[in-house]
Amino acid sequence: MCRSIKTLRPPFQEIVTEDDMHAAALQYVRKISGFRAPAAHNAEAFDRAVAAVTAATLELLDTLEVRR
Incomplete structure (x- = not known):
């Protein structure tokens, strides 16, 4: 489910914008x-x-x- 939502935490994404979070939320709500x-x-x-x-x-x- 929602396989195209990308991981938003480091180290996968160093900078996460509100737009990134909104896009992921929108995709999730659309799916659900x-x-x-x-x-x-x-x-x-x-x-x-x-x-x-x-x-x-x-x-x-x-x-x-996140521990590295």
């Missing part, structure tokens, strides 16, 4: 929901889910400790 673009009546829920996954991704990457 089965919608590439939701209908108007689902757009708000879809957008909230993307924002929540983006925030969770940021929190995860900020708290991961």
